[in-house]
Amino acid sequence: MTAALYVIASYLIGSLSAAILVSRALGKGDPRAVGSGNPGATNVLRSFGKFAAAATLIGDVTKGVVPVLVAWKFGLPMLVIAGAGLAAFAGHLYPIFFGFRGGKGVATQIGVLTGFDWRLGVTFIATWLIVASITRYSSLAALTATLLAPLVAVALKLPSPLIGGAVVIVVAVFWRHRANIGRLLNGTESRIGKSRA
DSSP states (O other): OOHHHHHHHHHHHHTSOHHHHHHHHTTOOOGGGSTTOOOSHHHHHHHHOHHHHHHHHHHHHHHHHHHHHHHHHTTOOHHHHHHHHHHHHHHHHSOGGGTTOOOOOHHHHHHHHHHHOHHHHHHHHHHHHHHHHHHOOHHHHHHHHHHHHHHHHHHTTOOHHHHHHHHHHHHHHHHHTHHHHHHHHHTOOOOTTSSOO
8 A cells, every 4th residue: 555545544534523423323413513513522522421422532532543553553654654643633624524524633633642652642631631620621621732742742752753743733723723712712611511612
């Protein structure tokens, strides 16, 4: 399999929206039509409950980590490893199977970063948990953990393509969270446990 085909395959894997597939399988409908309209674990939790949210989270993390780990397993070049992760992440944001209407990428990002280096994934999760427990803002926790990821990658002395991949993810996640950022700044963002995503 050529590098280009592998990256395309990674994008297709990322395009499998766990939120939509899980919600439909449970007879809950399309998560893009309820709550915040975001097909991600947070909106699924608030709209459809804990079981659906857990399944969504696992699915989104898995589709991020698998393409990266397989690339490592077969000894593909570092650029391809980074490219596979970014392609899976892009698939989540803009899924070809669901009209290019995807989620914000946090859970898939966790999978990609864990695939890059497990310590990077663990640090991300720890940062999210700490910030979320203090502020009760899921979006702020995600943005903080995302912003720190490239710095952690540098501290871990990861290869430059992986650091670059983490930087690209930062830009994409912040763009996808621009509405959340606006609400955080004006004090209208919903806290964890509230109904709005």
